[in-house]
Amino acid sequence: MTELFSETNRNGLTRDLIEAVFPMFEEASAGAIAVDRETRITWINSSYSHLLGLGDPKSVIGKLVRQVIPQTRMPEVVETGKPLLLDIMEHNNQQLVVTRLPFYDDDGHIMGAVAFVLYDDLQPLTPLVAKYRRLHQDLAAARKALAKKTRGTRYNLADFVGASPAALEVKRRARLAAGRDMPVLLLGETGTGKEVLAQAIHAVSTRAEKPFVGVNVAAIPDNLLEAEFFGVAPGAYTGADRRTREGKFQLADGGTLFLDEVGDMPLPLQAKLLRALQEGEIEPLGSNKIATVDVRVVAATSRNLETMIATGEFRSDLYYRLNVLEIPIPPLRDRLADLGVLCEALLGEICDGQEMRGEITDAGVAALGGYDWPGNIRELRNVLERAMTMGEDGGLLDADAIFKVLPRSGTRPVSSLVSQPVRPLAKTLADAESQAIEEALVVSRGNRTRAAKLLGISRSVLYEKLARMS
Numbered sequence: 463m464t465e466l467f468s469e470t471n472r473n474g475l476t477r478d479l480i481e482a483v484f485p486m487f488e489e490a491s492a493g494a495i496a497v498d499r500e501t502r503i504t505w506i507n508s509s510y511s512h513l514l515g516l517g518d519p520k521s522v523i524g525k526l527v528r529q530v531i532p533q534t535r536m537p538e539v540v541e542t543g544k545p546l547l548l549d550i551m552e553h554n555n556q557q558l559v560v561t562r563l564p565f566y567d568d569d570g571h572i573m574g575a576v577a578f579v580l581y582d583d584l585q586p587l588t589p590l591v592a593k594y595r596r597l598h599q600d601l602a603a604a605r606k607a608l609a610k611k612t613r614g615t616r617y618n619l620a621d622f623v624g625a626s627p628a629a630l631e632v633k634r635r636a637r638l639a640a641g642r643d644m645p646v647l648l649l650g651e652t653g654t655g656k657e658v659l660a661q662a663i664h665a666v667s668t669r670a671e672k673p674f675v676g677v678n679v680a681a682i683p684d685n686l687l688e689a690e691f692f693g694v695a696p697g698a699y700t701g702a703d704r705r706t707r708e709g710k711f712q713l714a715d716g717g718t719l720f721l722d723e724v725g726d727m728p729l730p731l732q733a734k735l736l737r738a739l740q741e742g743e744i745e746p747l748g749s750n751k752i753a754t755v756d757v758r759v760v761a762a763t764s765r766n767l768e769t770m771i772a773t774g775e776f777r778s779d780l781y782y783r784l785n786v787l788e789i790p791i792p793p794l795r796d797r798l799a800d801l802g803v804l805c806e807a808l809l810g811e812i813c814d815g816q817e818m819r820g821e822i823t824d825a826g827v828a829a830l831g832g833y834d835w836p837g838n839i840r841e842l843r844n845v846l847e848r849a850m851t852m853g854e855d856g857g858l859l860d861a862d863a864i865f866k867v868l869p870r871s872g873t874r875p876v877s878s879l880v881s882q883p884v885r886p887l888a889k890t891l892a893d894a895e896s897q898a899i900e901e902a903l904v905v906s907r908g909n910r911t912r913a914a915k916l917l918g919i920s921r922s923v924l925y926e927k928l929a930r931m932s
Contacts, residue, residue, distance in 0.1 A: 649762075657720065664717070669758055826859045895927065
């Protein structure tokens with residue numbers, strides 16, 4: 463052990479302290495490692511090397527510790543000089559309880575750090591690990607809440623889930639919008655993810671470090687919209703605050719202003735919004751002073767603005783100002799191929815932080831595909847939450863669990879009762895069997911084992927039927 467630290471000792475490390483303390487820690491631990499002030503590995507014992515699957519300990523000497531152990535916090539200890547007495551580190555799907563200590567030379571200068579793995583089997587520490595995970599989940603939730611309060615974004619493009627051609631086209635246009643500082647108009651039904659996409663565009667744009675301010679035009683009374691957008695000067699009207707109240711434009715200065723349901727904006731305010739966008743200037747309510755603002759507008763609507771222009775409900779000049787880059791977001795019923803990945807993502811969110819699992823079978827996804835989804839992804843989440851709440855199969859959602867909570871009004875009929883010529887029963891049954899097999903293969907994406915399971919027959923029987931069909 464003395465030889466391992468000889469190089470560092472020449473730089474002034476106290477040999478007596480190392481020789482007195484280090485062997486005790488090493489003997490009581492499941493592994494030990496040391497780094498120098500540049501966080502390069504100066505020593506690692508064989509037990510830690512074996513635990514990490516490194517082979518010969520000498521092969522990593524001189525390497526930066528994060529090249530060998532990406533999740534380590536040793537550089538933090540070296541930089542701050544503060545020990546980390548108990549920490550849970552994940553490496554290669556295993557969890558280790560680690561203590562890290564800095565060490566100094568005789569003049570008090572940091573020389574490096576040592577770390578000891580106290581536990582490599584966390585089964586006895588299950589309560590501690592559970593509490594650690596809960597704290598991390600609470601921290602993640604607090605960060606989301608803080609981002610909301612500080613007018614940051616919670617979503618990025620990965621949160622717009624889907625791999626169908628329609629979803630990929632939406633993402634392509636969103637990346638294009640993010641790279642160009644221009645107004646964007648999002649068109650889509652309610653619940654399709656317009657705000658998710660607006661935040662995602664902001665998050666990867668050049669304005670990402672500036673505020674993202676969202677306002678739902680339809681949720682604000684018409685007589686308050688002007689004050690909400692442009693702010694209020696002190697004493698502008700009876701009962702007004704004596705201090706200046708900033709509007710959404712001022713709050714979003716330098717960043718992005720998201721106007722949700724812009725089609726619900728009254729005509730008088732449309733004219734003022736147009737001027738603000740053209741001139742980059744606003745005039746707070748009750749003030750004679752012009753304020754300059756730099757805002758990138760992303761607007762969204764579930765209404766047909768072109769029809770509204772024809773009926774005089776929406777200004778054409780404002781429409782052309784907002785619609786520089788248009789991104790149509792397809793309804794869920796037009797991208798049913800994304801149902802599987804959407805369910806996986808939504809169930810992960812629903813079960814996050816809860817001691818429950820959430821899975822859906824292929825038959826469950828097929829059941830969802832028979833519905834029109836007027837509420838789109840927002841409604842899909844609601845259906846999954848209700849199915850999880852009412853489920854009795856440990857969080858596994860099959861077709862029966864879905865049908866129990868799926869609204870009947872929007873379900874597409876499997877077949878229509880129209881007048882047809884009578885056919886022989888054998889022919890009718892054969893055709894029905896062929897159709898069922900084809901539908902099962904579509905739902906299982908060509909996986910014959912899964913298709914047989916959906917049909918309730920063995921794989922060999924399915925092969926025989928397919929051979930007769932060909």
